[in-house]
Amino acid sequence: MKPLSVPERLTKNRFLLDEEQSHIEVNQEIAKATGTGKALVACCPAHVYSEEPDGTISVEYAACLECGTCLAIAAPGALKWHYPRGGFGVQFREG
C-alpha cells in the first residue's frame, strides 16, 4: 500500500467544519514552559498541532479526530480542549 501523509489520510474522512468556533485553545506560555507544546505535536495522530519557528504552537482544529490524547498529556492550564459543538467535527463512516 502506498504510504500516505497524514493530511492525505485525512482527505479520506468526512468532516463537518464548525466555521464559527474552534474547540481547541493552547495557552502558549504554559505550553512552552512545561514542554506540553512539543508533546502535543508528537502525540496527535491527526497532526493538529505544529510548532512555529518562534516556538508557538499553531492549531489546525479542522483536522481533529477527537480522541482526547492531547488533553490527557497536557500540563494543567496548557490546553483547553472540548468536543466540537453537536453535529460538527469528524463523522466516521467506518469507525
Place this chain on the structure above:
Amino acid sequence: MTEPAEPDFEVIVIGAGIAGCVAAYQLARQGRSVLLIERGEAPGSKNLSGGVLYSRGIQQVFPDFLAEAPVERRVTRNYISFLNAGSSVAIDYKDARLADPVNAVTVLRAKLDVWLSEKCEQAGAMIMPGVRVDRVVTEGTRVVGVKAGDDELRAHVVVAADGVNSFVAKEAGLRQKEPLNHLAVGVKSVVALPRETIEQRFNLTGDEGAALAVVGDCTQGVGGGGFLYTNLDSLSVGIVVRLDDLTAKQKVVTDLFDHFLQHQFIAPYLEGGELLEYGCHLVAEGGLHMVGEIVMDGMVVVGDAAGLTLNTGLTVRGMDLAVGSAAAAAEAIGDALDRKDTSKAALACYRDKLFASYVGRDMKTYARAPRFLEVERMYKQYGELFADVLYGTFNLDTQPRRHLLKVARKSLARSPLTMRQLIRDGIAGARAL
C-alpha cells in the same frame, strides 16, 4: 422522596455508543421513557474501536444479533505474535469451535451503532443526534438533568455513556485526570481490499475472520502493540501505545504507525489496498484500578466512561464490557425507578450487579494485568530472545547440533535479559494473565 417533580424523561442517556444504546434499549423495553442524546450527526459517527467484539453478551441482549446486525466477520483465527525487526514468533490459533457458537466478530462502529440506535428507537426510546451535552444539571449533590446549548432537559436518572474522555463524569466529580500509564492512544486505518484477497491472504473461508495481535518492533519498543483485523472487504489495521511510555521515549505517534504499516511482515497483508478512513481513539488501560466512582445521586456511569476495558495480553476487550455494564445499569435503574428512589444509595445496586457479572469479575481476575504489561522487556527483548532460540534450532549450519535447552541458555546469555528476570516475569505473568 428523592425524586425531582415531573421530569421530561425518566432516563436520559448521554452517548449512543454500545453502552449507551444497550442501556437505552433495555430501559425502553422496560417501558421507561428514555432519551438518548448523541453529539455526532448520526449515531456511530463519532465512534471507533479496534474492531473485535466478543459477542456473547450482546447476543443475550439482542438474540437476533448475529443474523441481523451489520457485523463483518466471525473470528475463528487468533494470531498472536512477537514481532521483531526481522523475525516474528507467533501462536496461530485457529479453531472451528469459535464459530459454533460464535464467540467474537469484527465490527465497524459507524455501521454497527446505527443498527443499535434503530433497535432503541423501535423499543420506544427517543434519539436526539447532533446534540452535545455541555454538562449535567445538579441540585445539591444530585444530578437532575442535562444542559445542551440553551436547552435543559430533566430526568430521574442520567446515564453517562460518553466514552473514555467522559467530560460528564469528570465534571460531576466522579473521575479525576487519569495518570498517563492508565491511557493509550489507538491509531487506525481502514483499508479496502477485495473479499477474495482477504480470504486468501488470511487463510479464511466464507465469513470467517482473523484477528492478529502483535507486540514488539511494531511500536519500536513503546508499551503497546499492533493489530490487524479482517472485515468483510476491508482491514482494520492499527497500533495502540501507552501514553506514559510514548511521551517518556519522545516518539512521534504517527511515525510508529507508519513504521508498523511498512513493516516487512505487515505490509504484504495491505498490498494493493486503498485507504477508506483514518481514525484514532483514546483507550483506557488501567483495568480495575481505573474503575472509580460510577454511581451518584441521579446518575450512573457505564462503558468506557467508567474505565471498563481489559487488556489481558491475549484478549483486548471493551465493547463486551460496555454491554455488560449497560445491562447491569438498566436493571438497577429499573429497580430504583420502581421504588421511586434514584438516590446514590438506591442506584448502588448497579455496582453490585456489575461486580456480580462477568464484567466486574473479569476486571478483578485481571487486576494485575496492567502492571504486568508495563514491563518494558515485553516489547523488545522477549521477542528477540524467542526468535534467537528458534534460529539456533532451525539454522542448520552444518555445525553439530546441541540440545534445545543449551541453545536457549546460550541465547539467554547473549540477551540483555537475565534468568532472574525470566523467572520473575514468568511468575508475575502466570498470576496476572
